[in-house]
Amino acid sequence: PVIAPPSTVDGFVREFLQNLNLERGVTLSASNPNDRYIALAYTVRDYLVARWLEDQRRQRETQAKGVCYLSAEYLLGRQLDNNLLASGLTDIATDALAACGIDIGELRELEVEPGLGNGGLGRLAACFIDSLATMSVPNVGYGIRYEYGIFRQTFVGGQQVEQPDAWLSLGSPWEFPHPEAAQTISFGGHTETYDDGGVTRNRWVPGWDVEAVPYNYMVPGYQNGRVNTLRLWSAKATNSFDLRVFNSGDYEEAVRAQTFAENISKVLYPEDSTPQGKELRLQQQYFFVAASIRDFLDHQLLPDFDLTKLPERVIFQLNDTHPVIAVPEFMRVLTDEKGMDWDAAWAITQQCFAYTCHTLLPEALEVWSVDLLGRLLPRHLEIIYRINEEFLVAVRERFGDDEMRIRNMSIISEFPERSVRMAYLATVAGAKVNGVAELHSQLLRDKVLPDFDEFYPGKFTNVTNGITPRRFVRLANPQLSGLITEALGGGWLTDMERLRELEAYAEDPDFRAAFAEVKAANKRRLNDVLLARDGFEVSDGHMLDVMVKRLHEYKRQMLKLLHIVTAYEGIVSGAVAASDVQPRTFIFGAKAAPGYAMAKRIIHLINAVGSVVNDDPRVEGRLKVLFPPNYNVTLAERLIPAADLSEQISLAGKEASGTGNMKFALNGALTIGTDDGANVEIRQLVGDDNFFLFGMSEPEVEGLWARGYKPSEFYQADDHLRRAIDLIASGAFSDGDKSVFEPIVSNLLYDDRFMVLADYSAYIDAQAKVDAAYADQDAWTRSAILNVARCGFFSSDRSMRDYIERIWHTPPSL
Numbered sequence: 184p185v186i187a188p189p190s191t192v193d194g195f196v197r198e199f200l201q202n203l204n205l206e207r208g209v210t211l212s213a214s215n216p217n218d219r220y221i222a223l224a225y226t227v228r229d230y231l232v233a234r235w236l237e238d239q240r241r242q243r244e245t246q247a248k249g250v251c252y253l254s255a256e257y258l259l260g261r262q263l264d265n266n267l268l269a270s271g272l273t274d275i276a277t278d279a280l281a282a283c284g285i286d287i288g289e290l291r292e293l294e295v296e297p298g299l300g301n302g303g304l305g306r307l308a309a310c311f312i313d314s315l316a317t318m319s320v321p322n323v324g325y326g327i328r329y330e331y332g333i334f335r336q337t338f339v340g341g342q343q344v345e346q347p348d349a350w351l352s353l354g355s356p357w358e359f360p361h362p363e364a365a366q367t368i369s370f371g372g373h374t375e376t377y378d379d380g381g382v383t384r385n386r387w388v389p390g391w392d393v394e395a396v397p398y399n400y401m402v403p404g405y406q407n408g409r410v411n412t413l414r415l416w417s418a419k420a421t422n423s424f425d426l427r428v429f430n431s432g433d434y435e436e437a438v439r440a441q442t443f444a445e446n447i448s449k450v451l452y453p454e455d456s457t458p459q460g461k462e463l464r465l466q467q468q469y470f471f472v473a474a475s476i477r478d479f480l481d482h483q484l485l486p487d488f489d490l491t492k493l494p495e496r497v498i499f500q501l502n503d504t505h506p507v508i509a510v511p512e513f514m515r516v517l518t519d520e521k522g523m524d525w526d527a528a529w530a531i532t533q534q535c536f537a538y539t540c541h542t543l544l545p546e547a548l549e550v551w552s553v554d555l556l557g558r559l560l561p562r563h564l565e566i567i568y569r570i571n572e573e574f575l576v577a578v579r580e581r582f583g584d585d586e587m588r589i590r591n592m593s594i595i596s597e598f599p600e601r602s603v604r605m606a607y608l609a610t611v612a613g614a615k616v617n618g619v620a621e622l623h624s625q626l627l628r629d630k631v632l633p634d635f636d637e638f639y640p641g642k643f644t645n646v647t648n649g650i651t652p653r654r655f656v657r658l659a660n661p662q663l664s665g666l667i668t669e670a671l672g673g674g675w676l677t678d679m680e681r682l683r684e685l686e687a688y689a690e691d692p693d694f695r696a697a698f699a700e701v702k703a704a705n706k707r708r709l710n711d712v713l714l715a716r717d718g719f720e721v722s723d724g725h726m727l728d729v730m731v732k733r734l735h736e737y738k739r740q741m742l743k744l745l746h747i748v749t750a751y752e753g754i755v756s757g758a759v760a761a762s763d764v765q766p767r768t769f770i771f772g773a774k775a776a777p778g779y780a781m782a783k784r785i786i787h788l789i790n791a792v793g794s795v796v797n798d799d800p801r802v803e804g805r806l807k808v809l810f811p812p813n814y815n816v817t818l819a820e821r822l823i824p825a826a827d828l829s830e831q832i833s834l835a836g837k838e839a840s841g842t843g844n845m846k847f848a849l850n851g852a853l854t855i856g857t858d859d860g861a862n863v864e865i866r867q868l869v870g871d872d873n874f875f876l877f878g879m880s881e882p883e884v885e886g887l888w889a890r891g892y893k894p895s896e897f898y899q900a901d902d903h904l905r906r907a908i909d910l911i912a913s914g915a916f917s918d919g920d921k922s923v924f925e926p927i928v929s930n931l932l933y934d935d936r937f938m939v940l941a942d943y944s945a946y947i948d949a950q951a952k953v954d955a956a957y958a959d960q961d962a963w964t965r966s967a968i969l970n971v972a973r974c975g976f977f978s979s980d981r982s983m984r985d986y987i988e989r990i991w992h993t994p995p996s997l
């Protein structure tokens with residue numbers, strides 16, 4: 184058995200120096216900062232590894248039902264601090280390094296965060312595995328080890344330029360490669376029928392294959408001695424590629440073929456909506472789920488396991504449709520490889536999968552053309568056809584020959600080309616289907632999949648998203664955490680409903696003063712970070728108004744921008760005296776998908792407005808617009824604790840949940856938001872007095888669409904709106920060149936799918952209320968405290984309890 188080093192400063196120093204010598208091959212005095220960071224990471228690992236091995240042994244031994252979380256993305260964020268916190272080693276490590284003359288804070292900054300996700304969906308997966316480990320629930324997270332994560336964003340002349348994210352280039356001390364546990368994953372080829380002792384069966388004759396090599400990551404629970412596993416797959420060329428060299432002598436061609444295989448896990452696709460139907464993306468999806476299923480069957484089950492008992496042993500949770508090709512793969516393995524008959528296999532499959540949907544936008548629902556699927560995975564296409572046939576037979580039995588309904592429910596859509604609707608496949612196969620916030624789950628049943636809800640009563644459910652308080656409260660906001668612990672004592676980090684006890688403290692002037700001081704300190708810390716990172720300064724006395732999330736039209740960064748332009752226009756037109764303006768700093772953080780032209784133009788406009796507003800002396804420094812590039816988890820951890828105001832202003836009915844909204848509220852920012860996603864639940868919990876609600880409700884949005892929405896009417900009718908848009912159109916933010924932002928202006932005036940103009944005046948009014956409320960700092964602080972006190976519900980621990988109770992039915996803990 185592995186024995187952890189002693190949990191003392193001396194023990195840590197010894198282990199650290201040993202790692203520097205043995206793993207890095209350097210002495211302390213000859214080491215560079217990267218050597219020291221890697222040796223530190225190895226040292227933390229050394230403390231966790233014994234626990235990890237023990238947990239893996241126990242999971243195999245008990246064979247209790249566990250969760251395989253299948254997600255194409257895990258947006259992990261930096262590992263060092265998280266793993267120190269989980270193992271209770273933060274102070275020991277700090278002192279040990281100090282004893283070696285090293286500032287641990289400097290090493291911390293060297294870690295390049297693993298950005299293996301786009302945004303909310305990937306970060307949610309990371310929060311969930313943290314909570315499962317903390318709650319001692321056996322779980323393996325499966326995903327893809329992208330060699331390049333989400334691109335690094337830079338601005339050139341205010342426009343987004345993407346750089347590759349070479350996150351592995353300085354070493355990756357947190358991963359454990361296991362080439363010996365590689366799986367061979369096949370693609371292409373054709374299917375054939377054959378005679379299996381008198382029965383005719385179909386089988387797959389693949390055309391080519393790749394190796395899937397697992398890399399394990401430790402997922403330590405918070406100070407509970409548990410360590411779960413995140414297993415990410417990396418593609419490697421198989422020997423068959425080498426054989427080809429041998430046989431053909433065409434060396435260059437063989438190497439090219441190798442590159443082709445290894446491309447599969449090369450890069451994360453940076454689109455987080457409107458899937459493009461790219462072949463490589465489907466290869467990625469099949470690659471990781473096929474490897475994961477095989478890994479589970481080969482390594483997690485005991486050798487003589489009775490496969491009919493699988494539903495008592497495992498549930499595969501599908502994080503959106505990206506891993507849904509796992510369904511026909513599972514069927515193929517059970518029938519073609521394990522010889523099970525179809526009906527038995529299907530009955531098992533329907534109990535072993537559950538599906539989480541993360542969207543309502545029709546263009547975000549994934550479909551794969553039959554043509555492409557048939558070329559890449561011909562046997563899987565046959566299996567999907569059979570699932571669909573039997574499903575439609577059952578639908579006819581139930582509803583009669585209602586051809587309209589059949590067409591609407593078919594897993595195969597015929598237009599614009601014959602394709603497989605992955606959300607439908609997941610819904611038919613899954614034991615449960617869940618949305619990610621109450622409103623979203625309701626709309627999913629009523630608007631997106633109503634026929635399925637009718638056909639499968641009880642299948643649809645809700646699990647409202649959550650966030651891990653370890654990373655987003657304890658690590659991101661140590662001062663607030665300290666204040667809470669002073670008030671409540673320990674234990675609240677794993678029992679967030681206890682934050683309710685803070686309600687009483689909201690009435691205590693001393694506590695309010697301490698809370699306000701924490702916020703001020705977080706702003707100073709942010710100022711240091713932004714100054715070092717981007718040369719930005721956050722002025723004293725400014726309200727910090729923050730909108731950070733992917734750039735999407737439905738999220739309505741344009742609405743925020745129109746508010747800023749309106750405030751600016753008021754000052755320069757003389758309508759408002761600068762001295763009467765409540766000082767505010769607006770901070771944006773947002774990446775645009777590289778192919779999303781409108782989103783990129785909006786980024787350009789935000790930067791353009793920023794340069795003009797920030798440099799105009801008439802503003803007297805009272806409005807500042809900052810857009811630090813490359814918003815990521817690391818920056819979020821600095822920005823969110825400093826924020827006063829959280830912008831959650833999507834068009835009602837479009838944001839499935841949002842999770843940034845929860846992070847802000849739990850860090851004592853007030854929300855200005857629409858009645859959308861989890862905002863609805865935040866407002867219910869914190870109360871109307873502590874939330875700035877504005878804008879149309881979802882039914883009102885529907886109503887306005889139905890009547891025929893004409894954005895230009897709102898433009899004509901509202902003076903402020905007209906002046907703001909005219910100012911943009913005039914070229915005021917583009918050196919007089921009217922063409923630069925013309926596409927944005929005409930989109931707003933003549934299309935405006937997300938009804939920015941319709942909600943503008945309500946937004947401006949709500950912002951006036953924000954200004955008025957902020958003028959009473961003490962009342963604002965009281966509201967902020969109540970936000971913290973009442974948002975314990977949004978701990979991802981609670982989300983995990985809901986999944987366990989409503990979907991997984993796994994035993995409480997081991």
Ligand code: 26M
Nearest residue numbers: 303304452454455456458541619839840841842
């Ligand atoms: C799909 C196909 C090809 C390439 C990329 C994709 C893809 C990747 C990520 C599509 C969507 C992706 O993410 C969507 C997402 O992040 N959705 C958000 O999920 C959060 C967690 O549930 C919610 O809080 C957000 O409201 C929702 O927008």
